[in-house]
Amino acid sequence: MKTRLSLIAMSLMLASNAIAAVPGDDLSDGLNAKSYGQFVKTLSSDEFAGRLPATQGETKTLAYLTEQFKRLGLKPGFGDSYLQSVPLVAITSHPSALTLGKLKLAYLHDMVINSPKAVADTQINNADVVFVGYGIHAPKLGWDDYKGIDVKGKVVVMLVNDPGYATGDQRFDGKAMTYYGRWDYKFDEAARQGAVGALIIHQTAPASYPWSVVENSWGGTRYGLAGEDTPKSEFSGWITEAAAKKLFAQAGLNFDKTTAAAAKAPLAKSLKAKASVTIQSDVKNTESHNVMAVLPGQTDETVIVTAHWDHLGTDPSHKDDPIYNGAMDNATGTAGLISLAQSLKGLYEGDHKPHRSVAFLSVTAEEQGLLGSKYYVQHPAIPLGKTVADLNMDSLNVFGPTKDMVVVGQGKTSLETQLTAALKKQGRVLVPNNRPEAGGYYRSDHFNFAKAGVPALYTGGGSQPWDADIAKYRAMMQKRLKGCYHNACDEYQDDWDLRGALSDLQVYHDVIEALATSRDWPSWQPGAEFSRPAQATE
Structure with missing residues (x-):
């Protein structure tokens, strides 16, 4: 060269x-x-x-x-085209109300919520609100925040990241966030558990970004893959730490003590509140594209x-x-x-x-x-x-x-x-x-x-x-x-x-x-949570 x-x-x-x-x-x-x-x-x-x-x-x-x-003379990656159509559904949610007991939360200031479903109107009335620790269901790791509690039809509130961040728990790779700490896992798991709504408590350090990122990333149009049949809650989103502390106090709970306990062992508690939510959404089926070229x-x-x-x-x-x-x-x-x-x-x-x-x-x-x-x-x-x-x-x-x-x-x-x-x-x-x-x-x-x-x-x-x-x-x-x-x-x-x-x-x-220029195949190291497809030529 x-x-x-x-x-x-x-x-x-x-x-x-x-x-x-x-x-x-x-x-x-x-x-x-x-x-x-x-x-x-x-x-x-x-x-x-x-x-x-x-x-x-x-x-x-x-x-x-x-x-x-x-x-550059590169070959198209998708047959005779450089483009791959990706079918999307665009959902622009307009939340008009979120109340948690006596708390009325203001959009963008106290909360950001969306409907992940392609529906025009979302209405939740008087759903029980439950704190589910980190919202993690991982029986193989000996951790299940949902054990012994039925959240079907309820709104779950959970912490960002995973227990390892707070305690160094090696089941969760110590301070390193695992996939269980990600917002997408938490929302997906809440939906699998049957929750009608899921709220993550935003805290800057364990989230690794400030509230402004939540506002800018979640406050506009959200997209999903069109036609997906995975379970979805009626709504999901974030609340500020300040709002969460008021919610816990309303239930007679000390926020700091309760969340510290949730980092040491799975924990689920009623927040003694009813949730009501109103969201109007503009829904549009559309498409976007991946671009690929090949040498x-x-x-x-x-x-x-x-x-x-x-x-x-x-x-x-x-x-x-x-x-x-x-x-x-x-x-x-x-x-x-x-x-x-x-x-x-x-x-x-x-x-x-x-x-x-x-x-x-x-x-x-x-x-x-x-x-x-x-x-x-x-x-x-x-x-x-x-x-x-x-x-x-x-x-x-x-x-x-x-x-x-x-x-x-x-x-x-x-x-x-x-x-x-x-x-x-x-x-x-x-x-x-x-x-x-x-x-x-x-x-x-x-x-x-x-x-x-x-x-x-x-x-x-x-x-x-x-x-x-x-x-x-x-x-x-x-x-x-x-x-x-x-x-x-x-x-x-x-x-x-x-x-x-x-x-x-x-x-x-x-x-x-x-x-x-090699004929060797890269591999996953022992202990990694992934494995190569069986059909790979190795």
């Missing part, structure tokens, strides 16, 4: 005010700050209107990605690289800035797909193509619960038994080069071997996620591949700045972007130092090349 160190160094200087090339080995041809920065800037521009599925923002995004993949190898064994293209769209009520541009989340990752296609294309020119193919999959509706990747895994264009691995990118590093790289979900797959080798070329090291309590491994699109048994790798930008100058820049940029996750200030910055993202993309390039 030829390199162009001098040209790349020059482009890095022009695009990110850099004064030195990316630390470590030379970058592959095709990875440069000028083109990468332009991809990010375009995808996160106001013209793309926040990239909400089934809007004009999607139309522009699909056209742009298709144009870039065609420009064909000698066989149909395929390495898939994923990144979600969608974000939150617009909110006209925010007069000053109504567009959620989603520059970091996830224009950086989507731009990374294009850049990796550029850098890997040279491997697939001529008569000596690698043994394996590489597919670049940009999925929809990640922000709605990983729906695009869920649909793809249910309807794969490449059989899962022929899918070697999934490498996922979500919010790449704009804080400058680092000495390290974070692996989310350390120890789950053998892919860390290739990752460590690629980092060594740059003089960098692999480190575990320093915030495992955020549950990152269960929060992005690789998780659907993992659940289906495909070894999946998810990384994050490191935390150790390469030098003192980068440390100063990093501190400044982190301060500037604080609170921008799922907010309107997640916008492209002309002074971003993109060398961190580019050096991480080079690592991915090297891992993909190693997998594409």
Whole structure:
């Protein structure tokens, strides 16, 4: 693979005010700050209107990605098309009332609730309200918050995260959030138990994000996969910690003591309140799309690289800035797909193509619960038994080069071997996620591949700045972007130092090349909760 160190160094200087090339080995041809920065800037521009599925923002995004993949000469991933239709139902809920006993909760201020069902009117009258601890049903772990209580027809209230966060309980992987701590698991389990409503108590530390993220992520149109027949409660959502404390006090319970007890052992208690809910919803069947392009190898064994293209769209009520541009989340990752296609294309020119193919999959509706990747895994264009691995990118590093790289979900797959080798070329090291309590491994699109048994790798930008100058820049940029996750200030910055993202993309390039030229199959490590599909050719 030829390199162009001098040209790349020059482009890095022009695009990110850099004064030195990316630390470590030379970058592959095709990875440069000028083109990468332009991809990010375009995808996160106001013209793309926040990239909400089934809007004009999607139309522009699909056209742009298709144009870039065609420009690079990549093969369409879905027969003769780059697009896979994903049937969705769009539900815009308008809650007018939520009362819990004597408490009347205000929408957005005290609570955010939605109807997950495709119905115009939701009305709940005088349903019993029950606290069910963490809302976890895991008999194999010796934990069942629903044991001995019938919640059919009732509204359940539960804590965010899992008991391990509060107590270090190793059944729940200590401080690291397990899937039992995720909101989607909790809502699904409440529905399986027959609850008519499910409310999660928001607390910033165990949730890993502030209430503003709940407002912005849950306050608008929500999507689901059309035609799903999984159980759903009549409504689900979040209440603030302040509202929860009033609810507990109303029942004669001390919030802190009760929740502390719930972290030590399964706990269910009546909150001595009746819930009444009124929601009107606008329901629309629609469709969105996944986008995939392929570099064909000698066989149909395929390495898939994923990144979600969608974000939150617009909110006209925010007069000053109504567009959620989603520059970091996830224009950086989507731009990374294009850049990796550029850098890997040279491997697939001529008569000596690698043994394996590489597919670049940009999925929809990640922000709605990983729906695009869920649909793809249910309807794969490449059989899962022929899918070697999934490498996922979500919010790449704009804080400058680092000495390290974070692996989310350390120890789950053998892919860390290739990752460590690629980092060594740059003089960098692999480190575990320093915030495992955020549950990152269960929060992005690789998780659907993992659940289906495909070894999946998810990384994050490191935390150790390469030098003192980068440390100063990093501190400044982190301060500037604080609170921008799922907010309107997640916008492209002309002074971003993109060398961190580019050096991480080079690592991915090297891992993909190693997998594409190998005949070995990555595996799940002992103790991981996943296993490879039986039909895989190993």
